Amino acid sequence: MPNYKETYLTPKTELIKRIKDFQSMMQTEDLDGALISQSADIVYFCGTYQDLHLYIPAAGKPVIMIRRNIDRFRTDSKLDDYPVIKLRKFSEIIRNIKEHDLPVPKRLGLELDVIPASVYLKYKQLFAGADLIDCSSLIRRQRAIKSDYEIARTKETAKMMDNIFNALPSIIKPGKSEFELAGDIEKIARREGHQGLIKTRGFNAEFYFGQLLSGPNSAMSSYFDGPINGIGLYPEFPFGPGEKIIEREEPVLFDYVGAKHGYIVDITRTFAIGEAPDMIDNAYKVAEEIQQVILAKALPCMPAGHLYDLAFEQAQKHGLTDYFMGAPYPVSFVGHGVGLELNELPVLAKGVNTPLEAGMIMAIEPKFVFPGIGGVGLENTFVMSNTGLKKLCSFPDQTIIRL
Known part of the structure; x- marks a missing residue:
């Protein structure tokens, strides 16, 4: 496993502040949560990139659902206070949200400026009945x-x-x-x-x-x-x-x-x-x-x-x-x-x-x-x-x- 210098890792306080600030923005926009999967946004909120879905609720602890290398995430990210779980199937996303005592969002933020249409259609089917809202402008404003x-x-x-x-x-x-x-x-x-x-x-x-x-x-x-x-x-x-x-x-x-x-x-x-x-x-x-x-x-x-x-x-x-x-x-x-x-x-x-x-x-x-x-x-x-x-x-x- 990698043995990065401690100074290479984004500090936990930095990552937590980014997440909390984004949660405040979502509350202002009346979003229940956001599902983040684009690489640069994952790096911004997690301090590293792996193939994952990061669910950030408007209030409460995020859930980190990793498709591939969960060990690399634990080595490379300081987000050790949040649930980090293996995502075996796309359809497990909602179950994982519920299992961590979070409500299924009725207004869900997605990075609609970058996610492929095929992925959007999967989200639409998975979160049937929810309003899917473009939250990319919120993330980009925060990152600016x-x-x-x-x-x-x-x-x-x-x-x-x-x-x-x-x-x-x-x-x-x-x-x-x-x-x-x-x-x-x-x-x-x-x-x-x-x-x-x-x-x-x-x-x-x-x-x-x-x-x-x-x-x-x-x-x-x-x-x-x-x-x-x-x-x-x-x-x-x-x-x-x-x-x-x-x-x-x-x-x-x-x-x-x-x-x-x-x-x-x-x-x-x-x-x-x-x-x-x-x-x-x-x-x-x-x-x-x-x-x-x-x-x-x-x-x-x-x-x-x-x-x-x-x-x-x-x-x-x-x-x-x-x-x-x-x-x-x-x-x-x-x-x-x-x-x-x-x-x-x-x-x-x-x-x-x-x-x-x-x-x-x-x-x-x-x-x-x-x-x-x-x-x-x-x-x-x-x-x-x-x-x-x-x-x-x-x-x-x-x-x-x-x-």
Whole structure:
């Protein structure tokens, strides 16, 4: 069995507080309970992932029903005060709820944004007569505000990403392919403790590590809902680095996602071997200016969409709106929350009125795409404090890094 360091385990007090806070939210929404099965939500409430159903009643002790490795759960989670039982069949869920002196819910919360339709139909049959309510928005709102423990974990990931990016100048060489260089970087990332998996919420939301793109490839659009996509190696996965050889006098974009102990940091820098084209160089300076404007003005209670408006105004001021956040298919956001998943709340998008709050962790990514030439951008991950945004990574971001 694993023998993790004690510091690797999420503290019991942290997990219990998360569950109790969620119970308070359910009571406000008149839910009798919620059945949780999605991996990131299981990690959030349990501190580890196994194939299980977590039933959280609006009041009382949760019931943890595990389909496979019950011993691993007991080793990896500090939730030792709650019933942990073996779930042999899907149909046993209601019986297990009753056996632990909990009423069968009449209004049951489910993660309807992510569970497959086939699973939903099973729940509908199992909880016949109950109202099945989408509780995913409650969970996502709760997870958007990070605790001191989560902020500390994210800072560990930020330190890891600093170490990875500090190694980049020594390995970027002309004549290497993007894919070859990506392998060199991933070796460093794994050595530094990168977990590999990047959790992303949503249907068909596959994502792998990040982007290492050069020249025109960094301006290639594809399926991913982001400003930078890349060509990929094959049409079966048209995303990320390809076989293109890295050359001098062109942008080399590194948009990488770090994940350690589950918590994510998103960071982008632009390099050039020699000089970058003038339009790339100028656009990077505008991206840095956008970041500074946002840092100067972002405060708790401000609508999340206002940060996009600030960024767009700066792009407009410099005549770059046609290239801002993608071209010819721009996205209408300039940032996003990060946590256990890459695409958490808040969404810093046009028209979003959700107020920013202290404890939110978000990636802000002003980027420009010039079709046929290249993409350029800057991205950092910040935590919102009572006085404004605090940058988590220390890797410099003032200019394109010339090699």
